[in-house]
Amino acid sequence: MFKECLENVRRCMPLIHNITNYVTVNDVANVILACGGSPIMSDETEDVEDITSLCGGLNINIGTLHKTSIEGMFRAGRRANELGHPVVLDPVGAGASALRTDTALSLMSELRLSAVRGNISEIRTLAEGRGNTKGVDADISDAVTESTLDEAVAFVKTFARNAGCIIAVTGAIDLVSDGTVCYVIRNGRPEMGKITGTGCQLSGVMTAYLAANPDRRLEAAAAAVCMMGVAGETGWSRMRNGDGNATYRNRIIDAVYNMTGDELEKGAKYELR
Amino acid sequence: MFKECLENVRRCMPLIHNITNYVTVNDVANVILACGGSPIMSDETEDVEDITSLCGGLNINIGTLHKTSIEGMFRAGRRANELGHPVVLDPVGAGASALRTDTALSLMSELRLSAVRGNISEIRTLAEGRGNTKGVDADISDAVTESTLDEAVAFVKTFARNAGCIIAVTGAIDLVSDGTVCYVIRNGRPEMGKITGTGCQLSGVMTAYLAANPDRRLEAAAAAVCMMGVAGETGWSRMRNGDGNATYRNRIIDAVYNMTGDELEKGAKYELR
Amino acid sequence: MFKECLENVRRCMPLIHNITNYVTVNDVANVILACGGSPIMSDETEDVEDITSLCGGLNINIGTLHKTSIEGMFRAGRRANELGHPVVLDPVGAGASALRTDTALSLMSELRLSAVRGNISEIRTLAEGRGNTKGVDADISDAVTESTLDEAVAFVKTFARNAGCIIAVTGAIDLVSDGTVCYVIRNGRPEMGKITGTGCQLSGVMTAYLAANPDRRLEAAAAAVCMMGVAGETGWSRMRNGDGNATYRNRIIDAVYNMTGDELEKGAKYELR
Numbered sequence: 001m002f003k004e005c006l007e008n009v010r011r012c013m014p015l016i017h018n019i020t021n022y023v024t025v026n027d028v029a030n031v032i033l034a035c036g037g038s039p040i041m042s043d044e045t046e047d048v049e050d051i052t053s054l055c056g057g058l059n060i061n062i063g064t065l066h067k068t069s070i071e072g073m074f075r076a077g078r079r080a081n082e083l084g085h086p087v088v089l090d091p092v093g094a095g096a097s098a099l100r101t102d103t104a105l106s107l108m109s110e111l112r113l114s115a116v117r118g119n120i121s122e123i124r125t126l127a128e129g130r131g132n133t134k135g136v137d138a139d140i141s142d143a144v145t146e147s148t149l150d151e152a153v154a155f156v157k158t159f160a161r162n163a164g165c166i167i168a169v170t171g172a173i174d175l176v177s178d179g180t181v182c183y184v185i186r187n188g189r190p191e192m193g194k195i196t197g198t199g200c201q202l203s204g205v206m207t208a209y210l211a212a213n214p215d216r217r218l219e220a221a222a223a224a225v226c227m228m229g230v231a232g233e234t235g236w237s238r239m240r241n242g243d244g245n246a247t248y249r250n251r252i253i254d255a256v257y258n259m260t261g262d263e264l265e266k267g268a269k270y271e272l273r
Numbered sequence: 274m275f276k277e278c279l280e281n282v283r284r285c286m287p288l289i290h291n292i293t294n295y296v297t298v299n300d301v302a303n304v305i306l307a308c309g310g311s312p313i314m315s316d317e318t319e320d321v322e323d324i325t326s327l328c329g330g331l332n333i334n335i336g337t338l339h340k341t342s343i344e345g346m347f348r349a350g351r352r353a354n355e356l357g358h359p360v361v362l363d364p365v366g367a368g369a370s371a372l373r374t375d376t377a378l379s380l381m382s383e384l385r386l387s388a389v390r391g392n393i394s395e396i397r398t399l400a401e402g403r404g405n406t407k408g409v410d411a412d413i414s415d416a417v418t419e420s421t422l423d424e425a426v427a428f429v430k431t432f433a434r435n436a437g438c439i440i441a442v443t444g445a446i447d448l449v450s451d452g453t454v455c456y457v458i459r460n461g462r463p464e465m466g467k468i469t470g471t472g473c474q475l476s477g478v479m480t481a482y483l484a485a486n487p488d489r490r491l492e493a494a495a496a497a498v499c500m501m502g503v504a505g506e507t508g509w510s511r512m513r514n515g516d517g518n519a520t521y522r523n524r525i526i527d528a529v530y531n532m533t534g535d536e537l538e539k540g541a542k543y544e545l546r
Numbered sequence: 547m548f549k550e551c552l553e554n555v556r557r558c559m560p561l562i563h564n565i566t567n568y569v570t571v572n573d574v575a576n577v578i579l580a581c582g583g584s585p586i587m588s589d590e591t592e593d594v595e596d597i598t599s600l601c602g603g604l605n606i607n608i609g610t611l612h613k614t615s616i617e618g619m620f621r622a623g624r625r626a627n628e629l630g631h632p633v634v635l636d637p638v639g640a641g642a643s644a645l646r647t648d649t650a651l652s653l654m655s656e657l658r659l660s661a662v663r664g665n666i667s668e669i670r671t672l673a674e675g676r677g678n679t680k681g682v683d684a685d686i687s688d689a690v691t692e693s694t695l696d697e698a699v700a701f702v703k704t705f706a707r708n709a710g711c712i713i714a715v716t717g718a719i720d721l722v723s724d725g726t727v728c729y730v731i732r733n734g735r736p737e738m739g740k741i742t743g744t745g746c747q748l749s750g751v752m753t754a755y756l757a758a759n760p761d762r763r764l765e766a767a768a769a770a771v772c773m774m775g776v777a778g779e780t781g782w783s784r785m786r787n788g789d790g791n792a793t794y795r796n797r798i799i800d801a802v803y804n805m806t807g808d809e810l811e812k813g814a815k816y817e818l819r
Contacts, residue, residue: 097596244803257517530790
């Protein structure tokens, strides 16, 4: 039940350590608060182990990767692994530069990740060990559509099995798999792509959902994806004439803030494959 | 009169140098503009002395502390001390990591600070020289409530006297003391805790208030605390059905932008102890 | 026709590489999305060449300059020059510190810039090779007004000719020149100065306009300036009682998001000198 996943976050108020990019960090913090968690940001190598030890989950995002913070990602990740905390990787721009691709691949091989969430181009890059992503958005030729869905589900399942963690591919259709089953999710709005950082926000929320639902991680990851999608729909329904992407950004976080378990349960549109 | 403190900021338009975290920096800049000041951000060691020399006050915030910016905090602080500018320290997460605790304590011992503003757990950490803060929020066991108020007032007065600067503890009840008297302030809304960075914003505003009111620093610090609290109340009164923490964030800064001295005077709820 | 410039951005969706400050970076990303482009941020020396190679334009902003990112600015700039991409420099705070002034001057001398956009004090600093800017806002004594306009137009034309690139000075009256002609633009609202980063946003938008309009760069730069000014007017017209600078920030980005070529054409107020 997605409802219980949501309510567990609001009840446990998990503290989430974020090593994230400086573009969308404020929205990530506010959306973690909105969903019921509590964010703390730290990427200094000498700070991260203390911080992650206090937390219930770790969210690693390479959106503005600096060489100086890579070591901190590994240190925090190893500490989180020791403590059994969920670790989520958001491989922003994997495939767009060698540094991003290599760092994401190393994080995947050296840490025990709970989930990797990215767009299809980033995830394909990681699965293939190389890539040619066009920036931070998915390449149109990679897009998951109804006509490519079967292949995409098979790909995500296989990669999740090989990687040994949950793989979440988000886009027009979202796929979340642990290698055995795959949630196919049809929530959200295309206009969410005109806001910077809805993906980063989802990765933060997913970390909170995983931290608060240790016994049902696949379901929790899928619930987080549905929750952001439903929030995107609710936020859109409140848009007025003249509103644009800046207001929409706020409306989505507002919708996360106000969402109840029942609303999530009712709004979630998914099937299992 | 808090009214005069507010009006002095709008008249002097103090330029405030902020060495702050990348999570809430944009809101800090906008709230300083909203209150009548002018913000400039710089944390590069080789840049900070030039920048602080142009300014009227310095706001140091360790929310995303990097080893590379610590030296800049000291350099800027020493320069601000030479120039007689007010220096405010926001010890975000003191107690949550050794690096944060040690850095905050060193800043307190090596610089002449005008004010330290934090939550009760951070301030207790600094007073005791060590701590076990749970992240960036105050620990519930530390909370200043009506039943613990007498002890908390005594603690803040003593620490302010020992530290030789204004201590501002913010939470459900705010305490601002110079060691002699203590403002006990009951403005604000609990929902402000669901927005990232209202504390960081207050530290920025407090620096502007201190810079524009050199002859009444305790009153100016208390006025800044009341002003943010009243803005939280005004902002809340403008919330509509479906609004959440993202919109509330904007409403508070908007309320700071529009606040008059008379509104502050009328809305401020405080007593002196 | 400014209309075509705007429509070319929406049609080409240029990917813009931003090496920018952490204060206003989120708004820069959202406004680039709003105008029809796509932003990517990267300032790590080992990342920037890969990223800029994927993009159509490069926006360099020194608002929170770090020594560690200066080399990245040069590397990205040289790569963009090799590829023939437009490069825009936003010399935030040039004149306020030696590091900022020197870095901006070095970028101008070593890179082939398409445009430099700043306030009049920053631009005068660059023209004179030194300066005494008061922070990140223009000094009042420098302001471009109707009474100083002739001199200012002559100054901007001369500097554009000497620098070999477009110079855009923004303020109450905006000037955009390639050394031959000068657009004198009277769009915008004074309240835009109460929002942090409207200048940074414009530099990002200008880069997108230059990237999508390679055959008419002066016109594209002027169109970007008018577009932001018209958005400031449209956004202001939607302000309600109690709204302030936080809401205004969102309204402006919303207005960029919704602006059509016809609205820009109709709203643009400029003359050529």
